[in-house]
Amino acid sequence: MNHVLHLRSLISGRTFRPDEIDYVDPEFGTDGIVDVVYDYDLIKRHISRESLRDNRDYSVWRYKPLLPVEPDATVPPLQIGWTPLYSTPRLAADLGLRHLWVKDDGRNPTASFKDRASVIAVVKAQERGAQIITTASTGNAAAALSGICASVGQANVIFVPEKAPQAKVAQLLAYGSTVMLVRGKYDDAFELCLQAADAYGWYNRNTGFNPYMSEGKKTATLEICEQMSWQAPDRIFVSVGDGCIIGGLHKGLKDLLALGWIDHMPKLMGVQAAGSNYLAEAWENGEDVLTKAPIDDHTVADSISAGLPRDRLKAMAAVTETDGAYITVTDEEILAAIPALARGSGVFAEPAGAAAYAGLVKAVEQGLVSADERIVVLNTGSGLKDVAGAMKGVELSGTQAYRVAPDLEDLRRVMRSI
Numbered sequence: 001m002n003h004v005l006h007l008r009s010l011i012s013g014r015t016f017r018p019d020e021i022d023y024v025d026p027e028f029g030t031d032g033i034v035d036v037v038y039d040y041d042l043i044k045r046h047i048s049r050e051s052l053r054d055n056r057d058y059s060v061w062r063y064k065p066l067l068p069v070e071p072d073a074t075v076p077p078l079q080i081g082w083t084p085l086y087s088t089p090r091l092a093a094d095l096g097l098r099h100l101w102v103k104d105d106g107r108n109p110t111a112s113f114k115d116r117a118s119v120i121a122v123v124k125a126q127e128r129g130a131q132i133i134t135t136a137s138t139g140n141a142a143a144a145l146s147g148i149c150a151s152v153g154q155a156n157v158i159f160v161p162e163k164a165p166q167a168k169v170a171q172l173l174a175y176g177s178t179v180m181l182v183r184g185k186y187d188d189a190f191e192l193c194l195q196a197a198d199a200y201g202w203y204n205r206n207t208g209f210n211p212y213m214s215e216g217k218k219t220a221t222l223e224i225c226e227q228m229s230w231q232a233p234d235r236i237f238v239s240v241g242d243g244c245i246i247g248g249l250h251k252g253l254k255d256l257l258a259l260g261w262i263d264h265m266p267k268l269m270g271v272q273a274a275g276s277n278y279l280a281e282a283w284e285n286g287e288d289v290l291t292k293a294p295i296d297d298h299t300v301a302d303s304i305s306a307g308l309p310r311d312r313l314k315a316m317a318a319v320t321e322t323d324g325a326y327i328t329v330t331d332e333e334i335l336a337a338i339p340a341l342a343r344g345s346g347v348f349a350e351p352a353g354a355a356a357y358a359g360l361v362k363a364v365e366q367g368l369v370s371a372d373e374r375i376v377v378l379n380t381g382s383g384l385k386d387v388a389g390a391m392k393g394v395e396l397s398g399t400q401a402y403r404v405a406p407d408l409e410d411l412r413r414v415m416r417s418i
């Protein structure tokens, strides 16, 4: 048995046995997001800070007793999680800060944070004996599901907007998924995928809708706190689209507080693109995200483009309950953050990953953070995911390559001009 007590509806508080509902509280349809509730006393019998010290499994599975899977579940072979947390003193000094870390989730097997969630989907689907797993995605959740499915030979069908970056589509095709390029945006792909899952009986990984995705995503804050020797940071900056990552980070921190492994709740700082700012707008204006209409989203950071954030209830709670904030950054600020982060830390991020750093820059400008706070910036995806985006950022920074003939004379000419 795993350590899940029940699933709790975020809207009504009603609880369900895990075998009672498939994904959401049926009373509220796709809005009926549920939270996975654990028996922490039971968990404490299977895992402790001391047992972790001797645990050589450097992947998300080191926290298995805190995850909604059976203790003896066979897990896919790809090594997911335990990504590096780099101390970045030069970047900190540039911003007038003293303690700054960058966690690089571009280092996951399919090169984004989404591996943490998709691997849980694959384990849950196999628990249920599902023939086919499906998801809609802006690209990374799909690539993650696709790669992890390939590692275990699991069939899957993927729905992405037709304009998804080429690298992400290439991953899907290379991994052998059945790929549907939807003529429309992410929200259209999401709706079609929900209908398809229902019509064909496929296991549905969709973000927000599937309650176990937050559970996989929470492993990032479990890792951050363990990597910081259980001295939790003061703030964590993360970019936000659907809101599942920020909700998952919050969940991990709540787990750690409930276990008594950390002594304070870090403030969660959600960073949104100015053109996809549903949650930032709702937070600033105190709007109810259950009634707020979708917005017309457009941003260069495709991974955080969402007209109707699917995990908006958890995303709002993550910021309000931790006394954090939502910050918006322009596309230009996002693109400029790619080379800034790369040069200051060696971490190469896709636009949505760099957005978290752009949010920190803005928070410093606005006086929202103080110099002695311990701050973590989460890079959620590798720069190789969107080379066109990286090149735009580099152009903005005014750097370019030099053209040289293959002889030393010409090199000398070029070197003199620099």
Ligand SMILES: *Cc1c(COP(=O)(O)O)cnc(C)c1O
Pocket (backbone or CB within 6 Å): 112, 113, 114, 140, 141, 207, 239, 240, 241, 242, 243, 244, 245, 246, 303, 304, 350, 352, 353, 380, 381
């Ligand atoms: C999915 C994704 C995000 C945002 O996560 P949400 O759960 O949609 O808020 C941020 N960055 C990258 C690279 C992503 O793939």
